[in-house]
Amino acid sequence: MPKKLLRIALAGNPNSGKTTIFNNLTGTRQKVGNWPGVTVEKKEGEISRNGYDIKVIDLPGTYSLTPFSIEEIVARDFILEENPDVVIDIIDASNLERSLYLANQLRELDCKVIFALNMADLAKARGMQIDAGIMSDLLGVPVVFTVGNKGEGLKELIQTAVDLSESSSGIPEERRVRYSKDIEAAIADLKDVLIEQIDDTFPYNPRWIAIKLLEDDEIVKKRIRKKMGEPAESVIETARQLRGQLMGRFDEDPEIVMTDERYGFIAGIIREAVTNSIRRRVDISRNIDLVLTNRFLGFPIFIFFIWAMFQVTFTLGAYPMGWIDAGVGLLSSFVGGLLPAGLVRDLLVNGVIAGVGSIIIFLPNILLLFFCIALFEDTGYMSRAAFLMDKIMHLIGLHGKSFIPMLMGFGCNVPAIMATRTLESRKDRILTIMITPFMSCSARLPVYIVLAGTFFAASAGTVIFMLYVLGIVVAILTGRLFRSVLLRGFEAPFVMELPPYRMPMVKSLLIHMWDRSKMFLKKMGGIILVGSVVVWTLSTFPRDIEYSRDYGAEIGRINTVYAEKIGDAAPDRVEALKRERDELIQETKNLRSAEKARKSYIGRIGHIIEPVFEPIGIDWRGSVSLLTGFVAKEIVVSTMGVLYAVDEDDAESEALHSALKKSGMTPLSALALMLFVLLYIPCLATVAVIAQETGSIRWALFNVAYTTGVAWVMAFIVYQGGTLLGLG
Ligand code: GDP
Ligand code: MG
Numbered sequence: 063m064p065k066k067l068l069r070i071a072l073a074g075n076p077n078s079g080k081t082t083i084f085n086n087l088t089g090t091r092q093k094v095g096n097w098p099g100v101t102v103e104k105k106e107g108e109i110s111r112n113g114y115d116i117k118v119i120d121l122p123g124t125y126s127l128t129p130f131s132i133e134e135i136v137a138r139d140f141i142l143e144e145n146p147d148v149v150i151d152i153i154d155a156s157n158l159e160r161s162l163y164l165a166n167q168l169r170e171l172d173c174k175v176i177f178a179l180n181m182a183d184l185a186k187a188r189g190m191q192i193d194a195g196i197m198s199d200l201l202g203v204p205v206v207f208t209v210g211n212k213g214e215g216l217k218e219l220i221q222t223a224v225d226l227s228e229s230s231s232g233i234p235e236e237r238r239v240r241y242s243k244d245i246e247a248a249i250a251d252l253k254d255v256l257i258e259q260i261d262d263t264f265p266y267n268p269r270w271i272a273i274k275l276l277e278d279d280e281i282v283k284k285r286i287r288k289k290m291g292e293p294a295e296s297v298i299e300t301a302r303q304l305r306g307q308l309m310g311r312f313d314e315d316p317e318i319v320m321t322d323e324r325y326g327f328i329a330g331i332i333r334e335a336v337t338n339s340i341r342r343r344v345d346i347s348r349n350i351d352l353v354l355t356n357r358f359l360g361f362p363i364f365i366f367f368i369w370a371m372f373q374v375t376f377t378l379g380a381y382p383m384g385w386i387d388a389g390v391g392l393l394s395s396f397v398g399g400l401l402p403a404g405l406v407r408d409l410l411v412n413g414v415i416a417g418v419g420s421i422i423i424f425l426p427n428i429l430l431l432f433f434c435i436a437l438f439e440d441t442g443y444m445s446r447a448a449f450l451m452d453k454i455m456h457l458i459g460l461h462g463k464s465f466i467p468m469l470m471g472f473g474c475n476v477p478a479i480m481a482t483r484t485l486e487s488r489k490d491r492i493l494t495i496m497i498t499p500f501m502s503c504s505a506r507l508p509v510y511i512v513l514a515g516t517f518f519a520a521s522a523g524t525v526i527f528m529l530y531v532l533g534i535v536v537a538i539l540t541g542r543l544f545r546s547v548l549l550r551g552f553e554a555p556f557v558m559e560l561p562p563y564r565m566p567m568v569k570s571l572l573i574h575m576w577d578r579s580k581m582f583l584k585k586m587g588g589i590i591l592v593g594s595v596v597v598w599t600l601s602t603f604p605r606d607i608e609y610s611r612d613y614g615a616e617i618g619r620i621n622t623v624y625a626e627k628i629g630d631a632a633p634d635r636v637e638a639l640k641r642e643r644d645e646l647i648q649e650t651k652n653l654r655s656a657e658k659a660r661k662s663y664i665g666r667i668g669h670i671i672e673p674v675f676e677p678i679g680i681d682w683r684g685s686v687s688l689l690t691g692f693v694a695k696e697i698v699v700s701t702m703g704v705l706y707a708v709d710e711d712d713a714e715s716e717a718l719h720s721a722l723k724k725s726g727m728t729p730l731s732a733l734a735l736m737l738f739v740l741l742y743i744p745c746l747a748t749v750a751v752i753a754q755e756t757g758s759i760r761w762a763l764f765n766v767a768y769t770t771g772v773a774w775v776m777a778f779i780v781y782q783g784g785t786l787l788g789l790g
Contacts, residue, residue: 068114069144070223073137073168074152075161076123079180079210081105083152084120086213087220097122097136112224119146125160127167128317129281141173142266142285147227149175150219155192155207156184158336162328165201169233172267174226175203178219182207189340197335202237238269239327241320244311248276248304255300259293275301276308277317340562347442347562355446355560364450367443368469371434375427375504382426390419409598416700417594427504429579431473436574440566444469445559458541459551461485464494468537470578471501472530475748477578478503479755489549492756496544496765499744499752500537502530505695509739512699516719517729525733529740536741536772589746593693597701600664607661613654620646652721659683659705664690668705678738678777679731679785688738694745730789734781742773 074080085092088107097104105120121140122133129135141149151168153161168175179185179192198205204222208215240246252272260268266285274282275298287294308316353359394415401407438444444466452462463485471478478498485491510529514522545551624643628636659665660682667689668682675685683705691698706721727735743749743766753762 065110065113065115068116068148068224068227069119069146070116070220071119071121071140071144071146071149072152073121073141073149073164074123074180075125075154075157075164078123078152078154078161079208080120080123080152082210083178083180083208083216083219084118086210086216088118097140100132100136102132102136109220111220114224116220116223124164126164127171128277129279135281138171138281141168141171145173145265147174148223149173150178150223151175152178152180152208152210154181154184155179156181156188156190158185158190158192158332159325159328162331163324165203166239166324166328169201169203169237170239170270170273172232172270174232176219176222176226177201177203177205178208178215179205180208180210182215183209183212189338189343191337191339193335193337197331200237200331200334202233239324241323244308245276245316245320245323248308248316249273252276252297252301252304256297259290259297264289272301273320276305277320278305278315343562343564347560350563351446351560354443355449360446360450364447367438367447371431371438372472374434375431376507379427379430383423386423386425387419390415390422394419405602408602409595412602413595413598414591417598417697418591425579425583427507428473429575431504432477432578433571433575435470435473435578436571437566438469439574440564440571442561442563445561449560454538458493458497458538459545460490460493460541464490467494468498468501468534471498471503473504473578475499475501475503475744476751479748479751482755489551492761493541493544493549495752495755495761496768497537497541499748499765499769500533500540500741502533502740503695503744505745506739508696508699509691510736512702512718513722513732513736516722517727517732525736529736532737533740536776540768540772589694593690593697593746594700596693597664597690597697600667601659601662601705603663604661607658609654609657611653611657613650616650617647620650656706664701664705674774677782678774679728679734679781680738680777681726683725684727684731684735688735688742691739692743692746694747695739698739730781730784733784734777737780738773738777740773741776742770744769 072080072084084105084107088109091109092105092107095104095106096102102122107118107120109116109118119140121137124131124134124137127134127138127141129138140146149168151161151165153165155161165175165177177197179194182192185192192207194205194207204226206215206219206222208219210216241249249269249272252275253268256268256272266289271282271286278301283294283298286297290297305316308319312319354363394411397415398407398411401410435444438447447469448462448465450462451465455462455465458464464482466484467478467481469478470481475498478501479495482491482494482498485494507526510526511522514525518525620643624639624646628639628643631639664686665682668686671685671689672682675681675688680688683702686705687698687701690701702722703718706718706725722732744752749762749766752765753759756762
């Protein structure tokens with residue numbers, strides 16, 4: 063049985079992948095020549111598929127079939143005169159709008175046409191989702207997806223072509239491009255005139271000829287003159303008149319009006335069949351940004367988010383904080399019970415467990431804070447925050463972008479300083495690094511809680527909030543100063559990117575949260591451990607202290623006295639007496655630890671440095687706490703616990719409050735102390751990371767000196783000023 067013959071032409075825009083698909087289909091079985099009479103390359107190849115001998119012709123690439131160029135003339139003539147069985151239009155799916163113009167002209171030509179949506183991979187990568195079903199329905203043309211350079215979809219393409227050649231149905235009438243009323247009327251009139259003059263042998267589609275004559279297509283005129291002879295003149299004359307009428311009505315050449323309308327049709331198709339997830343996301347983002355970066359609403363909303371972040375961090379964090387606290391307490395008494403009393407037990411319980419426990423307690427806060435920050439980052443809100451802060455940051459000569467590390471500084475300065483890596487300019491980076499430590503990190507909060515809680519009871523919250531604000535103000539002033547003295551220059555130009563909002567993925571949130579927290583734990587964990595042991599050692603030695611009183615004997619006396627009293631007392635007084643006794647014993651013990659601390663190495667150091675802190679209202683115990691706080695600011699609280707003569711376990715409880723009150727500290731000196739804690743030297747880990755990120759020890763040392771100087775001066779002003787005003 064002789065095989066049936068099929069001729070398939072590949073049409074398409076230049077670079078749509080025609081040749082790639084042609085090569086893929088035909089392999090080496092190609093003939094390369096020129097199209098007759100012109101120097102445009104013609105490629106033909108043959109394949110056998112599905113019982114057919116298929117001849118594939120690679121047409122020249124064109125954007126339309128309006129015969130302006132040789133390529134367009136060649137391609138159109140081939141389709142018109144050689145009548146291929148099927149034309150496959152290779153469409154660059156990632157560039158639909160441009161490609162569909164030619165596609166629609168092919169449809170108008172009334173040949174059997176298939177749309178191959180090539181570059182389907184690129185379209186997908188650009189976020190376009192093309193619904194081939196809808197497109198095929200709307201256009202009345204089969205649509206196949208292909209990836210030419212990978213050979214994907216080619217089998218289906220040939221199968222569809224074979225099916226189409228066997229079917230007899232053309233493009234349904236109602237699927238044609240509909241022009242506006244006047245143009246359609248002109249097409250209909252002209253078509254009628256034409257049909258009167260022709261018979262069945264007329265090889266072209268009458269509607270198409272009518273359209274082309276209204277467009278004043280010279281080649282078509284020539285063609286019909288050749289095919290029809292004399293009668294063509296009356297048709298062409300009618301076309302001329304109709305063109306005149308249309309021009310009068312539209313004040314524009316009909317071909318321009320029709321081109322416009324075709325593009326309108328294409329836009330409609332794209333709207334129906336293509337959803338662009340990227341563009342949609344951009345649109346949604348733009349709407350959200352109308353609110354979130356609004357000139358008036360943006361800032362209050364931003365402040366609200368920050369407030370909510372701290373709220374979540376500290377209220378939600380309080381629960382697990384309590385559990386961990388209890389857990390550390392349990393561990394401490396478990397280890398305490400396991401070991402005999404002595405130096406080793408003391409080291410483990412009061413040095414290691416208490417010290418490391420004091421940081422582990424903040425883990426929930428840190429995790430929550432970093433979770434919120436990850437949420438800001440992953441949703442894309444962080445860039446909006448930077449955008450909102452841009453104006454304010456320009457006061458310092460920095461960009462809004464520098465605000466991101468500063469914001470993270472509220473969590474922990476260490477990852478915050480690492481986050482300055484996103485800044486392009488080195489000067490901007492150093493400037494941001496220099497001011498970030500003024501952002502009150504979460505380690506400073508316990509100090510505020512204890513001191514503000516003790517001395518400003520009702521307004522503690524406000525005092526703490528003011529401290530945070532003051533940190534920001536000092537950062538801004540410092541920024542201005544450094545920008546005009548040390549790091550002169552202008553902010554590097556940069557584009558404020560506002561990437562589309564995204565729904566954050568829980569997994570990525572958790573990973574980001576953990577990455578930062580890990581950094582915090584690693585950096586701080588080691589240093590805290592060492593610092594705690596050092597503080598413990600300095601406060602435990604020397605062992606052989608000569609106490610001014612025999613505390614042991616006093617405790618013994620209290621016990622005997624109360625044993626007697628309890629024995630004589632009425633049953634309902636027993637409980638009260640026991641309580642009284644325990645309080646007295648505790649007080650005596652506290653006095654003993656206080657004397658021990660005073661005479662320990664740490665006490666001696668405290669007395670040496672006391673003169674430095676005296677002018678700012680801080681006694682030797684506060685001085686020592688500040689000194690140990692250099693290791694990590696959490697240690698300030700635990701050191702105060704040791705020095706103000708309270709059992710380590712109770713560092714944050716009532717006992718410390720009352721001990722502090724009795725210590726002679728006043729609200730004013732407490733404020734000075736908090737100010738100092740806010741502003742002075744960042745912790746050891748931060749100093750290390752400053753050195754690492756600036757690449758210079760000198761910047762790190764400079765930061766230590768500068769921040770401590772600022773802290774002292776500020777505390778001095780507040781304390782002395784307050785004293786002068788009689789607030790002390
Ligand atoms: P022509 O001008 O229509 O003949 O286009 P070509 O066949 O020369 O292809 C143009 C470029 O597009 C070549 O680099 C091809 O490798 C590439 N290309 C073709 N089809 C695809 C496709 O489906 N996906 C991608 N990503 N690239 C393609
Ligand atoms: Mg090519």
